[in-house]
Amino acid sequence: MAILLDHITDEQADLIRSSHVFFVASADPSLAEGPDGQGAVNLSPKGAADLHVIDRNTLAYFDYAGSGNETARHGMAGGPVTVMVTSFDEDAAIVRLYGRACAKPLEDSVLAAHADDLRAAETPTPERQVIEITVERTQTSCGYGVPVYEYQGDRTKAQRGRRYK
Numbered sequence: 001m002a003i004l005l006d007h008i009t010d011e012q013a014d015l016i017r018s019s020h021v022f023f024v025a026s027a028d029p030s031l032a033e034g035p036d037g038q039g040a041v042n043l044s045p046k047g048a049a050d051l052h053v054i055d056r057n058t059l060a061y062f063d064y065a066g067s068g069n070e071t072a073r074h075g076m077a078g079g080p081v082t083v084m085v086t087s088f089d090e091d092a093a094i095v096r097l098y099g100r101a102c103a104k105p106l107e108d109s110v111l112a113a114h115a116d117d118l119r120a121a122e123t124p125t126p127e128r129q130v131i132e133i134t135v136e137r138t139q140t141s142c143g144y145g146v147p148v149y150e151y152q153g154d155r156t157k158a159q160r161g162r163r164y165k
Contacts, residue, residue: 002141007056012095012138016059019085020151022051024131026074026081026101042070047154051085052111052118059083059097059133060110062118071131072103081133088151092143099135106130 008016016022025043050062063072071081081101086094109130111118 002139005138005140006136008053008059008097008135008138012097012140013053015087015093015095016051016053016085019051019087020047020049020154021088022046022061023084024071024081025084026071027079028074028077029079030077042068042074044071049154050118051083054110054132057099057135058110059135061131062106062111062115062127063103063129063131065128069103069128071101072129075101075103075131083133086143086146088146088149090148092146094141094143094146096139096141097133097135098137098139099133101131101133103129103131 023043023045025041027041031040046061052060054060063069075081078100081099083097084094085097086092106112106115106127106129110132111130
């Protein structure tokens with residue numbers, strides 16, 4: 001059974017810190033294309049080494065240059081953002097964090113003072129910005145349907161995907 005809260009708990013923060021991947025979904029509220037009055041939802045996987053719990057209602061992560069800048073654009077438009085973290089080991093768990101995002105230059109962000117200590121050891125590209133998320137509510141669920149996967153390591157610069165470039 002899902003549990004809804006208005007903040008990040010210690011247990012949720014532990015899951016966030018121990019995960020190797022997280023997913024960010026966002027939408028532009030001005031694009032009311034569909035029958036439900038929402039535009040397309042952008043969903044991106046991210047390396048969890050760069051997701052940081054700042055306090056009970058704030059997350060931040062280094063955003064690297066890549067295929068688009070949708071989360072930043074959707075945040076500027078006032079759209080919603082959802083971050084999902086899941087465990088892929090035998091101890092299944094899922095945390096969803098709902099809120100609003102804004103993009104900031106690294107030097108103006110909550111990560112600026114500790115950037116060298118916090119960023120992933122070998123970044124795929126230079127940071128474009130930091131995405132800061134104000135968490136309005138969280139939801140936990142059991143993760144029963146999530147398969148068990150074994151973590152092999154972070155992708156290096158040499159392994160950066162080029163299939164669709």
